Amino acid sequence: MSPRVDGSPNSEPRSPSTAAPPNCSRKAAPHKAIRGGHGDRLRGAVDPTRLPRARGVRVRLLRLERPRSSPRAIRQAWLVDLIREIHVESFQVYGSPRVHAELTLGRGITVGHNTIALLMRRNGIKGLPNRRHPRPSHDTPTAVDLVDRDFARTAPNRLWVTDITEHPTRVGKVYCAVVLDVHSLRVVGWSIDSSQTAALATNALGMAISNRSPLSDTMIHSGHGVQFTSWTFTRRAKESGLLPSMGSIGDCYDTQSMP
The missing domain is CATH 3.30.420.10 (Ribonuclease H-like superfamily/Ribonuclease H)
Structure with missing residues (x-):
């Protein structure tokens, strides 16, 4: 006679729905997005594609796109190359006025003087200074003016x-x-x-x-x-x-x- 499973005082109740299987991991946390704090450090230190795919965990990634160059930036980079070429040909003597004259009059490029001065200043391109200082007067003793603009004389050798x-x-x-x-x-x-x-x-x-x-x-x-x-x-x-x-x-x- 086989032992009874249900209703027997010696039998232990078993519930398949509540019994935990062996070697089962702990339940995952509810759905959370990793934001700030540890999440930022995690994105910078660990490759997100190699993280374990835990159930209920989402990793928010930021897609970084390369900025596109505008036509203005492309033209300014082209002008900087021309400015460097002219500056080298002048043995680093030309400043913004002469570089602008070479571009407009010599090469027929339409560009403003302020644009050339701004690009040269940003890229550290400088010409020789042309500051005019007043010439100091000499301290040599000189004679007084005995003529006083009266050049009329009635005899020679005067x-x-x-x-x-x-x-x-x-x-x-x-x-x-x-x-x-x-x-x-x-x-x-x-x-x-x-x-x-x-x-x-x-x-x-x-x-x-x-x-x-x-x-x-x-x-x-x-x-x-x-x-x-x-x-x-x-x-x-x-x-x-x-x-x-x-x-x-x-x-x-x-x-x-x-x-």
Whole structure:
């Protein structure tokens, strides 16, 4: 006689629906999306495609797309390449004004000056500085103005004026220093050289002294150039008994009697 399963006091009730099978894992948590915190670190440290597919767990992934270049960005990159090419060809001398002139006038590209300046500034492309500083005036002692723009004289050898002029030739520039008698408007001394030196002005004065016999009150009027304020020119004039006179600085009317 077989033992009874149902209704027997010695039998134990079995419920197949509630009995847990062996080696069964713990129930998964409810549906949750991994957001922030550990989820961000998980996405950065672990490949999501290799995570175990647990039931009821979703992993939210972010799809990163490569940004598309706009036509404006493409044109600016093209202009930067042209700017670098021109800058190298000019031995890194050209700034934005000259680069803009080369692009517009030399290569026929329509572009604004501010755009070129902005692109050069962003990419660290610079030309040589062209800052003009005021030229300092020399501290050499000079003579006073004894003429005061009164060039009328009634006799020769009363007033001489001197200046240096530049003349272009086929072989280069030459400089001519002239000493002029304002009474007769006659050249009494001259000298030509390829450079403006104190010897150029002194040689012209020496010729005038040799051709004429200056008086004790003969004045030699000049500008404030370094050739006329030099020690050699001043000494030659004083040794001959001439009275040095100099006009105002940067004023062409003080030697207007020169042709």
